[in-house]
Amino acid sequence: MSSSKHLGKGSPRPVLPEDGLLRLFSMRFCPYAQRAHLALNAKKVPYHTVNINLTEKPEWLVEFSPLLKVPALQLVGEKGQPALIESLVIAEYLDEKYPQNPLLPKDPLKRAQDKILLERFSGITNAFMKILMQGTGLDDYWVALDIFEQELTKRGTPFFGGDKPGFVDYMIWPWFERLSVIELKLPQEYNFDEKRFPKITKYIADLKEDSVVKSFYATPEQHNEFWRTRKSGNANYDLLA
Amino acid sequence: MSSSKHLGKGSPRPVLPEDGLLRLFSMRFCPYAQRAHLALNAKKVPYHTVNINLTEKPEWLVEFSPLLKVPALQLVGEKGQPALIESLVIAEYLDEKYPQNPLLPKDPLKRAQDKILLERFSGITNAFMKILMQGTGLDDYWVALDIFEQELTKRGTPFFGGDKPGFVDYMIWPWFERLSVIELKLPQEYNFDEKRFPKITKYIADLKEDSVVKSFYATPEQHNEFWRTRKSGNANYDLLA
Numbered sequence: 001m002s003s004s005k006h007l008g009k010g011s012p013r014p015v016l017p018e019d020g021l022l023r024l025f026s027m028r029f030c031p032y033a034q035r036a037h038l039a040l041n042a043k044k045v046p047y048h049t050v051n052i053n054l055t056e057k058p059e060w061l062v063e064f065s066p067l068l069k070v071p072a073l074q075l076v077g078e079k080g081q082p083a084l085i086e087s088l089v090i091a092e093y094l095d096e097k098y099p100q101n102p103l104l105p106k107d108p109l110k111r112a113q114d115k116i117l118l119e120r121f122s123g124i125t126n127a128f129m130k131i132l133m134q135g136t137g138l139d140d141y142w143v144a145l146d147i148f149e150q151e152l153t154k155r156g157t158p159f160f161g162g163d164k165p166g167f168v169d170y171m172i173w174p175w176f177e178r179l180s181v182i183e184l185k186l187p188q189e190y191n192f193d194e195k196r197f198p199k200i201t202k203y204i205a206d207l208k209e210d211s212v213v214k215s216f217y218a219t220p221e222q223h224n225e226f227w228r229t230r231k232s233g234n235a236n237y238d239l240l241a
Numbered sequence: 242m243s244s245s246k247h248l249g250k251g252s253p254r255p256v257l258p259e260d261g262l263l264r265l266f267s268m269r270f271c272p273y274a275q276r277a278h279l280a281l282n283a284k285k286v287p288y289h290t291v292n293i294n295l296t297e298k299p300e301w302l303v304e305f306s307p308l309l310k311v312p313a314l315q316l317v318g319e320k321g322q323p324a325l326i327e328s329l330v331i332a333e334y335l336d337e338k339y340p341q342n343p344l345l346p347k348d349p350l351k352r353a354q355d356k357i358l359l360e361r362f363s364g365i366t367n368a369f370m371k372i373l374m375q376g377t378g379l380d381d382y383w384v385a386l387d388i389f390e391q392e393l394t395k396r397g398t399p400f401f402g403g404d405k406p407g408f409v410d411y412m413i414w415p416w417f418e419r420l421s422v423i424e425l426k427l428p429q430e431y432n433f434d435e436k437r438f439p440k441i442t443k444y445i446a447d448l449k450e451d452s453v454v455k456s457f458y459a460t461p462e463q464h465n466e467f468w469r470t471r472k473s474g475n476a477n478y479d480l481l482a
Contacts, residue, residue: 078350089356096349108337109319115330120308 006237008053013060019077022047023074024172025064025083027054028240029218029226031125031174032087036071037216038093043098047073053237058208088118091171103167114168117160120147121172128175131182132227136190143183145197148172152199165210176204180220181227247478249294256300263288264315266305266324268295269481270459270467272366272415273328277312278333278457279411284339288314294478329359332412344408355409358401362413363390369416371467372423379430382423387437389413393440399447406451414454417445421461422468 006027007014024040026033026049040047052061052070062085065072072089073085084090095103104111123144130137152160160168183190194201207213213214216227222239229236248255257264264423265281265288267274281288283424294309305324306313314331315324325331336344343362345352364385371378393401401409424431435442448454463480469475 040362075350075478082350084353086357086360089353089360090357093349093353096352108334109316109323109325111337112325112330112334114322115333116325116327119327119330 004049004051005241006051006053007058009056009058011053011058013058014050014225015045015105016048020077023050024048024077025050025052025061025070025072025074027052027070029223029230030054030070031178032069033071034177034216035087035171035172037075038173038212039094039103039217040166042103042170042212043094045094051237051241055235055237068108088171091159093234095167102160103161103170105166114160114166115172117148117151117168118171120144121175123147124175125170128178128182132185135185136207138182138186138191144201149197152189152203160223163206163235165212170212173207177208177213177218178223179204181223184227245290245292246482247292247294247298250299252294252299254422255291256301257291258290261318264291265289265318266291266293266311266313266315268293268311269478270464270471270474271295271311272419273310274312275415275418275457276328276412277314277331279414279453280335280344282456283344283406283411283453284335284342286335286339290400292478292482296476296478329412332408336395336408344411345403346407355401355407358389358392358409359412361385362416364388365413365416369419369423376426379423380433381425383434383437388440390438390441393444399444406448406453410448414448417448418454418458420445421462422464425465425468 022040022045024033024036024047026037028051037049052058054070057068061068064074065085067085069085071087072083072085072092073093074081084093092104096177104114121144123143127137127141127144131141155162157163159165160172165173179192183192192201208217226236227238229239263281263286264272265277267278267290269292278290293299295311298309302309302313305315306326308326312328312331313324313326314334315322325334333345338428345355362385365382368378368382368385372382383481396403398404400406401413408413420433424433449458461480467480470480
């Protein structure tokens with residue numbers, strides 16, 4: 001269902017099989033929604049995707065997401081069929097609820113350190129938005145990335161999660177997948193420096209080969225095309241549908 | 242130690258006994274730091290407090306808090322004596338590390354719902370700052386508070402944690418303790434409506450009697466006096482020292 005068309009204003013409620021599967025309200029190119037897809041796929045939890053047109057939102061979205069944001073995850077098997085919001089909360093819920101393929105470490109200190117690292121990732125996400133919206137902030141982006149280069153060095157493992165990708169890795173990957181959009185926006189200034197970021201360079205290449213990342217991947221050309229249409233005021237949500 | 246003087250620029254590193262106790266870097270009137278005090282006191286975990294002058298910060302603060310914020314919690318007993326930042330991360334770490342007096346529910350769904358509620362509390366904290374900084378946003382504050390009135394009604398318990406205060410309660414209390422500062426800032430407009438917020442009215446009165454809240458409490462007059470001095474550009478951090 002994840003390549004289904006994005007439902008907009010006036011759309012009837014989607015009819016899904018009563019199979020008890022989780023329902024993820026998503027948008028194909030939203031990096032926060034991608035976090036939820038990656039967590040679900042990493043945990044191998046089956047689910048339905050309901051794609052949402054974020055420009056003209058369907059009236060019933062509010063029932064699942066009070067702030068009208070994606071991702072929202074409806075827990076069809078739970079009493080009252082509640083929905084969760086906030087990508088990190090959703091991912092941690094999945095990790096706690098479904099013990100298979102654990103993503104966060106069990107040790108309280110390591111868990112806390114991973115969550116702090118994710119808080120610090122807001123330096124990247126903020127700079128990313130500023131670049132796309134205002135065409136400025138590239139230096140801030142690289143400075144925020146320095147922290148992750150240093151942390152990978154400190155941890156001494158290919159991924160933040162260790163020898164294989166874990167919670168931090170899947171929660172930050174969506175922004176690395178979108179590096180091309182920065183280059184598209186700032187073609188003259190864009191200067192990813194492999195000498196400044198040797199670990200991150202290898203990290204990005206390694207993650208691109210990860211089966212979970214591959215399970216919900218869009219190419220640089222696809223991200224760029226989506227961004228072009230969004231910038232023009234007519235976002236092509238169904239580019240991959 | 243929690244009423245010790247706030248250390249500023251040029252201060253030597255504090256000399257603390259080598260007793261293995263946790264060290265909390267705090268500021269007596271910071272609501273985020275208060276969260277960490279409440280979590281520590283609720284869990285009955287002994288600790289030292291190092292109070293920090295946030296206007297003229299000591300040079301060594303960066304070693305414990307890379308973004309120079311409080312709270313920061315140094316884990317003296319752990320290898321390398323790492324420090325944690327971010328109030329919610331610190332509180333959840335304490336809850337996971339020290340099993341006594343659990344604060345968050347064990348059920349993954351309930352944990353997630355509590356965390357979402359805390360995310361939504363940013364409506365209150367943002368409005369609070371806007372009121373204090375720009376003298377506007379009082380309506381937004383009450384609209385954000387509606388959500389908490391409704392949620393208390395829905396839960397049907399005196400506290401968000403149930404029959405006694407839990408994680409959500411201690412994490413949001415610091416802003417209720419500071420309602421007087423809004424009234425001080427907007428004396429004409431301030432209009433807390435007990436008919437609109439009957440549950441919250443009782444909730445605030447009940448929490449004020451809680452032993453943990455009492456363990457780190459400042460009066461409205463003290464908060465107001467701190468805010469007056471802060472606004473004048475000469476924050477009196479040591480008001481209670």
